[in-house]
Amino acid sequence: MTAMRKITPSEDATGTTPVLRVSVWRGTAEGGAYEEFEVPQQDNQTILDVVSWIQQYADPTLTYRFACRVGMCGSCAMMVNGKPRWTCRTHVKKVTEGGALTIAPLRNLPVIKDLAADMDPFFDKWVKAGGHHHPSASRHDPMPVITSETPGRVEANAGIECINCSVCYASCDTVAGNPDYLGPAALQRAWTLYNDAKEADREAVLDRVSGAGGCHNCHSQGSCTLYCPNELDPLSAIAGLKRASAKRFFKGGR
Amino acid sequence: MLDMRLYMAQRLSAMAMGPFVLVHIAVMIYAIQGGLSASEILSRTQGSVFWFLFYGLFVVAAGLHGAIGLRVIAHEMLGLKGWSLGAITWGFGIGVIYMGARAVMAVTGL
Structure with missing residues (x-):
């Protein structure tokens, strides 16, 4: 009898890690475009976690803003799938559409760089x-x-x-x-x-x-x-x- | 784009138009039910100070209300401002009031 292999939270039943397809807006006030990233999906994961993963593991030049991570400071708001959200308190599972996310800087404000809007x-x-x-x-x-x-x-x-x-x-x-x-x-x-x-x-x-x-x-x-x-x-x-x-x-x- | 005066002018003109619209529709239905012809209706409105004031105020309220509403749309949707926005506002308002006044004169004969 073989022992059952424990499935970690980031893996599905097939042993592969499910990924999120994330489009992130990159650019400045002069212009820019969406860039695609594949981010490991977790059971408990906020939009800010996704952005932070990209910055730490895929592209350290990604610019975004956050501070408290607990919904107190009002720093981390972004457009997520076209809607404004506080990203530190927005769970990925509640807002993904077919495993895909589109993340952009806040609407109605000038862009400084990438996801950081000029407040x-x-x-x-x-x-x-x-x-x-x-x-x-x-x-x-x-x-x-x-x-x-x-x-x-x-x-x-x-x-x-x-x-x-x-x-x-x-x-x-x-x-x-x-x-x-x-x-x-x-x-x-x-x-x-x-x-x-x-x-x-x-x-x-x-x-x-x-x-x-x-x-x-x-x-x-x-x-x-x-x-x-x-x-x-x-x-x-x-x-x-x-x-x-x-x-x-x-x-x-x- | 809307300051206090324009906001109040638009809201007050809307308040005035509410009863005007209801009375206008009610009278139209009443007149048609009675089988009055256009010439019979006109014979009753010609020379009437009441209908002159009723439709005269109706036209002024509609001109004000429509022009201010159009001003907001022109600014928010077309990005107009300055003299072009003023021209649209005044042009539309004066145009509606002018055409309405001609109709009121024709109906009341005053």
Whole structure:
């Protein structure tokens, strides 16, 4: 009687290692093309694992970006089979189509090299929408007590887990057609500030999101909410900004 | 591309057009049910300030709404901006209002 040979996780029943056929976009802002790689398939494997395997074992010149590997930092988002994903938390088995993967840099952003997108336009718009907090009190003033049940706080809390991965920005067809549009993440941040009782000038928040590239350009297609890896709802935040600015308009404001 | 004023103009014109469309369709069905001919309908609308204001405002709302919507499409799909975008917006809006105004004048005779 012969002993059964143990099958390792990377092998199938025939003793061969199944492989993924991976098309990876290679190039710079000037242009590029997809390059094919064959990557050993594992039982548990994320898209970031696949990209890292290529960089470590097939082509060390592959450029990509990651940091925490646990869905905290928002660095590793890429287009996977045409959809924006946080690659460190996206399992290969859930997104492969016939054993094939196509990996590209994030949509709607300039490319630096290969899979690394230039995030500057994304963060520039975050700043343009007034993303930083404007304090209404100094450290010498008493701390106001705001319970988590306050309606404004509930609205603000809904958006504060944003990790700025730019998945929503890459998924947004309005950004694709209108490069001046601030985009879902920046507008959601503005909605958070608008609902923050400690924000010094909430009217100024509405001013910043009511310009030519502001919240009123949103077509409510909802890709941002559909693809947000943290299951946030920028679509509703933008709708909130539209409601608030319309109410101000009817009250004789700007 | 849409700032606050254009957004509100488009939403308010849409709000105005809702009842205009419903009343227009209801009156058309009512008139046809009664077997009125075109000349009989026109004899009732000629000289009517009510129908002049009704269809006059309808035309203005449609011109505004359509022009702003077309402006967004022209910018996002064709990449137009600056004077060419302004020309499309104003040209379409004025064209619709001009043609609509001619129709309103013909129907109401005012």
